Amino acid sequence: MREQDVIAKKNSREQARGTIPDSHAQSAPGVELGILEIDPWLNPYKKDLELRIASYQGVKKALLGEGVSFTDFANxxxxxxxxxxxxxxxxxxxxxxxxxxxxxxxxxxxxxxxxxxxxxxxxxxxxxxxxxxxxxxxxxxxxxxxxxxxxxxxxxxxxxxxxxxxxxxxxxxxIWNPYRKYKWQDIDFQSDHTKAPIIYETHIGMSQEKEAVATYQEFEENILPRIKELGYNTIQIMALTEHPYYGSFGYHVSNYFAASSRFGTPDELKSLIDKAHCLGIRVLMDIVHSHAVKNISEGINEFDGTDYQFFHTGSKGYHSAWDSKLFNYGKHEVIHFLLSNLKYWMEEYHLDGFRFDGVTSMIYHDHGLGSNFDSYGKYFSVNTDVEAITYLQFANELIKEINPQAISIAEDMSGMPGMCLPIEDGGIGFDYRLSMGIPDFWFKTIKLNDNDWNMNELWYALTTGRPGEKRINYVESHDQALVGDKTLMFSMADQDMYWQMAKKSQNLVIDRAIALHKMIRFITIAANSDGYLNFMGNEFGHPEWVDFPREENGYSYQYCRRQWSLVDNPSLRYDDLNHFDGAMIRFMEKNGLISVMPKLLWLDQERKIIAYRKKDCIFVFNFHPTESYPELEIPVHENGRFQVVIDTDEALFGGFERISHNETYESQQLKMNPEFMGLFIYSPCRTAMVLKKI
Structure with a gap:
């Protein structure tokens, strides 16, 4: 049957009721594009960027007409x-x-x-x-x-x-219509949009140690206090929307307006979010508008009997890698459904924003599969799904209309230019992009011999991004620990973690893994991040991997939980890593060092040294596996006195206490570089330290 878009002329009242006008009008090219000033390398693709903004303007006019906002429309x-x-x-x-x-x-x-x-x-x-x-x-x-x-x-x-x-x-x-409506207590909570998000990515069902599905109430009582104590200011909750298969990690959504009943009731989820707000923690939802479960009995697929009600028809509407259905973002009713979904979650559950899953898949017709995006031309071609980009622009505009302090994060591995630039400049309007290349870099690097680590590549990976765009840096999310892979700590320590994690034991493999676990996290948050993310439990080096119950593993929950007893045992070294994670976050926030551009002071590939400055803080990382430097010269280019304020080798963090916090370092003329003023410091192998001007 031929696809038909049945769309009628509507005024603002009818739009509020959920019906949509039929028009694909587009504005003429030639609009001013601020993105070209921000990134002049995009000038050869000006026509493509004009098409992007023209689509945004034309479809917006068709949907809203005059004087109507997306907030009025998405109802x-x-x-x-x-x-x-x-x-x-x-x-x-x-x-x-x-x-x-x-x-x-x-x-x-x-x-x-x-x-x-x-x-x-x-x-x-x-x-x-x-x-x-x-x-x-x-x-x-x-x-x-x-x-x-x-x-x-x-x-x-x-x-x-x-x-x-x-x-x-x-x-x-x-039917959910309780006699006593939930009464929110978070009326005074204000999500500060200017405050860098330090994100604790979490999954409700696997958040407890028991081998079963955990609940909203258990998370509120047991996990929120841990998050608060560590200093995270944001939680990002996965798998909130109802999904028929638990093992999908929540990414095969069936019922877009229903909070997953596996974890409890809607009121219990509201209580969790309410408690988070009362603790000063904002709550983001991992939203899946990139695809939908293909199931007919549970989901929205073929609801009216056709395969094109919400999705592209035929093969274009099917994602072969994900075995799921793909939305037709050019259809006005689909835009209305998805935008209404965003507004519902923000208003009904007081969410503070979203992390949009699968953005790369959305914005390219080939879903980015097998593409390396090694040139600008690959972002602007017939492969680009302009309709999907237009939808994302609308989504970001709506989010800010509802709550100007809300934030949106794009999971985009392609590096699409303008992803996190304002729409009026020709951007897509996200606040942040996940730095998906960083975990790939780290997991590739730890497999090398330590002497082969490349400091230039490391610095480039951590500090390079699109001009004017903000990034969420991270070492590992849930993706890195899925079955078939391992957590970072387990990748470095492997079977020794089963027998050698007691503080009284001595083991070179564990010593290396713990030292690098701290250093890798510290430089990832501290080099050039605008925000930071960690997956639940990985802050203390959670062992093994994540594997949901399924037929292949006998429907076991053994690896679908978090073993908090490990970090709660003071005789184990997980406790050391946990202490460092909290100290690292508090240090970065207290000193306002996130979203501060680093100034590289010294990079030495042979010695495996990276030193840089942020404000009055000098960061020194020694990645060498064996070499310690009694008088390492670090240029600071000014007269001043400095003192160590935090280091990864502290006893509280499972280190060997080789770095003094009592000594004062005064800048002087360097020996190797007499034209520079700098510091002579003792830098032990596999350590990081921060010296602050006093």
Whole structure:
């Protein structure tokens, strides 16, 4: 069947109800593009950038008309789905190709004929059920959809809760309308957009030590205090949206407006977020608008009987690497659905922003698979999905309209120019990009002989980014520890971690791993980051890997948990790494050193030394495996007195206490470089230190 976009002319009132105008008008090229001043290397691609901004302007005008904001527009959740009034319940769906819809559930003993929806204009279906008590709290519902003689029970598109039957494992929609509405306590919480995000990436289900699925309540009680104590100011929660397969890590979303019921109730999630805010911690959601689960019975795929209601038809709508469906971002109803989804999560759950998953897959027709993006031309060609870029621009604009202090982060490995520049400059509007090349660099480097580590490559990897754009640096996220790989600590220490992590034991493999674990994290956050991310448990060197229960492992939870007993045992060296992580974060925040450009003072490949300056702090990293330098010369280019304020070799951090914090270093004329003023310091092998001007 030919795809049809049934879109009618609408005024702002109708837009607020969830219907959308039909227009693909675009503005003329020739607009001013600030991105070209920020990055002159983009001038040969001016026409492509003009196309980007023209698409943004044209589609925005088509959607909003005059005088309407995205906040006014993105209200699908306020119209579609279930809504209780004083006289009864309204239930509405958008299913343009369906021939008939019937509401079924506990309330009518699953009768497939008694409650038929009425088809209205523009593919909208509606039914009114008299009586406020006609749909009871926690009652189960589905919608029976008929298309071209075929019929199936489906979960409503805008359902805000879906639950799984423990016996059949089937998912079903559930009415969530408690008598006592959740009362938020975070009215005074203000998410400071200017404060660099120090992110604790987390997964609710695997956050406890028990071999089972953890809950929102357990996370609130047991994990939030740990996060606060370490000094993280942001948590990024994965797998919040309902997904049928637990092992998908939450990336095969089925019900976009439903918080995962595996972990508890909507009110328990609200309580978790509320408590985080009361602790001064903002909460981001790992949002998946890059693809959707292909499942028909649980998800939105073929809801109205067609494969093109939300997605591209045929092979274009299927991601072969992810085995999932791909949204058609050129379709106005899809834009409306996804933008409404963002607004719902921000308003209903008080979220402070989003980390957008799979941005690279979204913005290229080949999803970036196999591309190395080694030239600017690869960003601007027929391979670029301008419609997806336009959607992301709208998403970022909406987020800021709802909460100017909210932040958005792009998971983009391609390095698309303008990803984190303002839309008015020709950018896409994200606040930050994940520095996905840094963990790849580290995991490649630790496999080399220590003498072969390249300091020039290291410095380049940590400090190079797109002009004017902010980056979230990290050593390892959840990706680096998925089954088939290992955490950084386990990659360096391997089987010795099972037997040699006691503080009283001596083991060269463990000593190396602990020293480098601290140094690698410290230089990653301290070199040239605008934010920092760590995956739950990896701050203390969590062993092994992450593997969700599945058929291949006998549905075991052994590797789908966090072993907090390891770090809570003061006789084990995990405790040392945990102490350092907290001290490192507090030091960087207290001194305001994140988002400060470093000034390279000395880089010595042979000696494996990197030294740089931020404000009044001199950072010295000695990556040499064996060589310590009694009088290492570090140029500081000024007269002054300096003192060590933090170092990785402190006893509290499992070090050997070779660096004095009592000694004062006064700048003087250097021997090797007499034209420079600098410091003579003792730099032990495999250590990092910071000297602060006093």
């Amino acid at each position: 699908g959740h306020n119209y579609f789905g279930f809504h209780c009034t004083n006289k009864g319940w309204y239930y509405r769906e958008w299913a343009p190709a369906a021939d008939a819809l019937f509401l079924i559930g506990d309330f009518n003993n699953w009768d497939r004929t008694s409650h038929q929806l009425v088809k209205k204009e523009n593919g909208i279906w509606e039914i009114f059920i008299p009586g406020k008590g006609s749909l009871k709290h926690e009652s189960r519902v589905k919608v029976y959809v008929i298309h071209n003689g075929h019929s199936q029970d489906r979960i409503p598109l805008y359902i805000n809760r879906a639950v799984q039957d423990p016996n059949s494992y089937d998912f079903c929609g559930q």
